Amino acid sequence: MLKDLYRTFLEFLRTFGALQLFFLRLIAYSPAVLVRRFGLVVVQVFNAGALSLVIIMTCGFFVGGVLGLQGYSNLAKFNAEDSVGAFAALSLLKELGPVITALLFAGRAGTALASEIGLMRATEQLSAMEMMAVDPLRRVLVPRFLGAVISMPMLTAIFCVLGLLGAHLVAVDMLGVDSGAFWQQMRSSVESSDVWEGIIKSVVFGIAASLFAVWEGYNAIPTAEGVGRATTRTVVITAVSVLVLDFMITAVAI
Amino acid sequence: MQQTRSIEMGTGLFVLLGMGALFFLTTQITGSNDFSGAKTYKVTAEFDNIGSLKIRAPVSISGVTIGRVKSVSFDKEKLKAIVILEIDSQYDQIPDDSDAAILTSGLLGSQYIGLQAGGSLDSLVDGSEIYYVQDAIVIENLISKYLFSQGSKDKED
Incomplete structure (x- = not known):
């Protein structure tokens, strides 16, 4: 029993180390791929980013609307409903924007990446590439990784802007908060460091989400079941690690 | 060819939207650096x-x-x-x-x-x-x- 535990621990350590090495290799190949195979990266920005736009925009809008409603009903108890703009902007920029975007991104783009790469593995396309002396890491994985990493900050920014729009619509147009007070309170309480905190978070989450997606797909067991399991694991690992990373970055930032 | 064109256009639109959103967030919402450039x-x-x-x-x-x-x-x-x-x-x-x-x-x-x-x-x-x-x-x-x-x-x- 103890021996089993010991073996599991060793296996975990091995996977963890392999993940780090895999990450380093992705980073090492990134500049060359970005310069020489820019077209491949563009296609992946389209797949990961542009195709996620609709879900990100819809969710951002409704999350902002909820912030407007909740913020209004709670702040109105203190006659501070003018601050709903500051409340919505700070929550969106610092926490909800990066985190929810990363979770949606894992569900929309991460699973697509993992299952695509896993299926390539299962149908032996990756082995075929290796036989033709094409490095699948450079041809398949790095462009997908880069495309996802580039997309995340932009998706987060779009999410935040749509969220503010939703909050404005609910608070100002539906509930009657003064539009000038809404913006003025927001501007006086949001500093550029808050915006940067959100951007840094979104970059880190983007790297984490795409790394796990690519890693799980690449190491999928080459069966139908294995690909399915890889897809599931991508979402679970990304969600957990994004929330843990969020706590760590927030703790450092404050 | 048609497909590459539409992918490129979609990507361009997406990046433009993203940049616009980032610009909006950094300039319109923050109100703290009013005097950073002025004398x-x-x-x-x-x-x-x-x-x-x-x-x-x-x-x-x-x-x-x-x-x-x-x-x-x-x-x-x-x-x-x-x-x-x-x-x-x-x-x-x-x-x-x-x-x-x-x-x-x-x-x-x-x-x-x-x-x-x-x-x-x-x-x-x-x-x-x-x-x-x-x-x-x-x-x-x-x-x-x-x-x-x-x-x-x-x-x-």
Whole structure:
């Protein structure tokens, strides 16, 4: 029993180390791929980013609307409903924007990446590439990784802007908060460091989400079941690690 | 070919939207770096107590923000707080006998410096000092004053 535990621990350590090495290799190949195979990266920005736009925009809008409603009903108890703009902007920029975007991104783009790469593995396309002396890491994985990493900050920014729009619509147009007070309170309480905190978070989450997606797909067991399991694991690992990373970055930032 | 074109267009649209959103977030929502690019001049003021005045707190005259608090330090010799104000150069005709008070915006708001124009014909220039100051109001002092005045009133009765 103890021996089993010991073996599991060793296996975990091995996977963890392999993940780090895999990450380093992705980073090492990134500049060359970005310069020489820019077209491949563009296609992946389209797949990961542009195709996620609709879900990100819809969710951002409704999350902002909820912030407007909740913020209004709670702040109105203190006659501070003018601050709903500051409340919505700070929550969106610092926490909800990066985190929810990363979770949606894992569900929309991460699973697509993992299952695509896993299926390539299962149908032996990756082995075929290796036989033709094409490095699948450079041809398949790095462009997908880069495309996802580039997309995340932009998706987060779009999410935040749509969220503010939703909050404005609910608070100002539906509930009657003064539009000038809404913006003025927001501007006086949001500093550029808050915006940067959100951007840094979104970059880190983007790297984490795409790394796990690519890693799980690449190491999928080459069966139908294995690909399915890889897809599931991508979402679970990304969600957990994004929330843990969020706590760590927030703790450092404050 | 048609497909590459549409992918490129979709990507372009996406990146444009993303950049636009980032630009909006960094310029429209934050209101703190109003004076970072403009020319400013520095004025000092000495306070006995600055309350919770923070660096970058607004400096306003008649309610209009004309500058920011540049730095707050403590002078060991004079045993006073030295506040350096950074005022936008376009407001260069503020009388040099104006007084500075540390005020609070709203009931629980943050503290700022309010200037009240004086009557002198000379203006504040870079490096000049504001002599007439009013300290921050510390709520504990107010309460203790009130309590002591109540106590002495009771004795009189």
